[in-house]
Amino acid sequence: MSGDRPLALTPAMEAALDRWLVTEAATRDLSPHTVTAYRGDLLAFLHFLAGHWGGSVAPSGLAPLRQTDMRAFAASERGRGLGARSLARRMSAIRSFLRWISDREGFDLSAALSARSPRFARSLPRPLTPDQAQATLDRVGDHATPWIGARDAAVLTLLWGSGLRISEALGLEGHDWPFREALTIRGKGGRERQVPVLPVARDAIALYLQICPWGHQPDRPLFRGIRGGRLAAGTVEAAMARARAVLGLPASATPHALRHSFATHLLSAGGDLRSIQELLGHSSLSTTQVYTGVDDAALMAVYRSAHPRG
CATH class of the missing domain: 1.10.150 (DNA polymerase; domain 1)
Structure with missing residues (x-):
């Protein structure tokens, strides 16, 4: 123009x-x-x-x-x-x-x-390995103010264990607690989905609420900032940035990478794409199919390192 x-x-x-x-x-x-x-x-x-x-x-x-x-x-x-x-x-x-x-x-x-769209290389997600994810949670939880460490670890455990977007985790309200085995999440476009909540995530949230200065208040946000308001995504991102610096992880190790990790770890364990699509809340299966590229890349890396002709 x-x-x-x-x-x-x-x-x-x-x-x-x-x-x-x-x-x-x-x-x-x-x-x-x-x-x-x-x-x-x-x-x-x-x-x-x-x-x-x-x-x-x-x-x-x-x-x-x-x-x-x-x-x-x-x-x-x-x-x-x-x-x-x-x-x-x-x-x-x-x-x-x-x-x-x-x-x-x-x-x-x-x-x-009939005019063709421009071609572009779809960038693959860069998930963390299970060991990297666990090390990140441990590091984030080790904070000078115990309730803040417990809070940040609880949020990141939800991202990794349930595949939530950070906005979805921080949008949870006090009345959503206590969680059952599955949690109803309203994602992009108002679409609702059921996501699993592992016992380790429930335990992490319970610990955070036990030591949080405001405790559990049904009419307030579940995850609270330093002054009691809703926790901001930037605060969690900063906590993970500090952790990855100490652990020597790449810049791609962000809170969203834990959601990628959820998907790729499920796929590696034999999960089918359609089920993973539902858990992630993707409107299109093509969005979820990018994770097959991640899995293929990992397989090829193993092949090249282990094959006698590699």
Whole structure:
């Protein structure tokens, strides 16, 4: 997009975009964050077309769209510095909108939709080994203020033992305790899932609550900050950063790496992808399939080190 002020969308296109976003949010159970991202993707594309074609475009005006227009937009975005991964996501949202509006308006956009998305190398998660994860928990728990060490260890035990996102763990309330064998978690897009809670995690939380200055209060957050408010993710991240520095772990050893560890350790133990997808709360199996790459990488490392011809 040029530095000029983008042309405004036509009222009909504004209405169509809003209708599509509502439909996507309802049928695909999208989070508000994703809906906002999709809106930004489509606004970037429609504003580009307005400049590319010399005027704002109505829904029916998309009928002449061709593969060359899609390529021109992709080239423009790359020229502005958008990475291949972000552009691929942006093009996916645009294709979804174009399929929807072509069905709604009754024209064929198959030529435009045939444009390929940019390829990018999907980065593999970098989980911790079981020994590294345990050493991290032990180190985090060794704090000058015992209740803070117990709190941080309890949070990280939940991430590793139940595959929670850090936001999900810190969003737990006092009334969620005591835990049963499974815990109901509301994740991205409002999707609910059941996750297992191991006895070691329940024990860690019980110890934290026993020595926490505020104890257990059902109407307050389960995990409390130094002044009694909800514990911030940055505090847990800082605690893990200190632990990895002492243990000599790589910078990838973050709280989220413990969630990756949960998935890869289950996969290595024979867990099936569909079950792991449910436990992690992934909306798409393709998101979970990245862990097979982690497992394959580990197997190849063993092969290369052990095979006589390696």
